[in-house]
Amino acid sequence: MTTLTTAPLASLLDQLFDEADKATSPGMAALSEGERDRLFHSKTEYRNFYGLIKDLWLPVSRQTGELLYMLTRSSGARVIVEFGTSFGISTLYLAAALRDNGGGRLITTEFEPGKVARARQHLQAAGLADLVEFRQGDALETLGADLPGSIDLVLMDGAKSLYLEILQILEGRLRQGAIIIADDADACPEYLGHVRALGSGYMSTPFSEDIELSLRAA
Numbered sequence: 352m353t354t355l356t357t358a359p360l361a362s363l364l365d366q367l368f369d370e371a372d373k374a375t376s377p378g379m380a381a382l383s384e385g386e387r388d389r390l391f392h393s394k395t396e397y398r399n400f401y402g403l404i405k406d407l408w409l410p411v412s413r414q415t416g417e418l419l420y421m422l423t424r425s426s427g428a429r430v431i432v433e434f435g436t437s438f439g440i441s442t443l444y445l446a447a448a449l450r451d452n453g454g455g456r457l458i459t460t461e462f463e464p465g466k467v468a469r470a471r472q473h474l475q476a477a478g479l480a481d482l483v484e485f486r487q488g489d490a491l492e493t494l495g496a497d498l499p500g501s502i503d504l505v506l507m508d509g510a511k512s513l514y515l516e517i518l519q520i521l522e523g524r525l526r527q528g529a530i531i532i533a534d535d536a537d538a539c540p541e542y543l544g545h546v547r548a549l550g551s552g553y554m555s556t557p558f559s560e561d562i563e564l565s566l567r568a569a
């Protein structure tokens with residue numbers, strides 16, 4: 352039995368995925384397809400974009416959540432950084448794995464205050480809040496100070512255009528063997544160029560569902 356597959360988390364995840372499926376966004380509906388695409392990739396208007404669609408949960412899929420749980424367990428990770436909390440679904444998977452690893456620290460960051468408040472409630476309902484530090488604000492700032500000396504695992508799931516900058520903020524702290532999971536990484540070619548470059552210190556491969564899975568190899 353694992354924290355992921357037993358009460359209270361198993362039924363909480365069912366309920367949250369259900370709620371996420373039903374969420375609608377007037378902000379998203381008002382955007383043309385071209386405008387959505389432009390904002391999704393923008394390096395300067397990401398704050399505006401995620402503000403407009405703040406009602407959407409945009410969670411990782413169940414499969415990706417399970418992958419996060421498995422990678423955290425198999426690597427024995429104790430220190431995790433997550434870029435992009437939203438309502439905390441991926442955070443729940445990561446924190447459950449930390450619990451089953453014997454404990455640890457998960458720093459997660461999100462700029463929408465309403466999302467941070469709900470995510471905090473969800474982690475409390477799951478009995479996992481003691482493992483999680485919520486940093487409210489732009490990750491470029493919230494992750495710019497007071498980082499752990501050594502990071503075991505990173506989830507990239509915030510504004511796609513910032514993936515490379517966020518990685519560069521964390522890079523000096525990644526332990527050898529650290530794992531980085533980047534969701535929808537295809538939307539950030541410069542990130543892919545960096546982690547796939549020969550001599551970059553990473554091994555990296557595309558994985559299922561638009562995930563780039565990277566290892567800090569050297």
Ligand SMILES: C[S@@+](CC[C@H](N)C(=O)[O-])C[C@H]1O[C@@H](n2cnc3c(N)ncnc32)[C@H](O)[C@@H]1O
Pocket residue numbers: 397401402408409410411434435436437438439440441442460461462463466488489490491508509510513
């Ligand atoms: C795809 S969602 C994250 C989904 C979450 N990982 C989950 O599985 O439930 C992306 C989130 O990142 C947040 N975000 C985007 N750019 C950010 C930034 N620069 N700093 C903090 N949060 C950011 C957005 O507000 C949005 O809630």
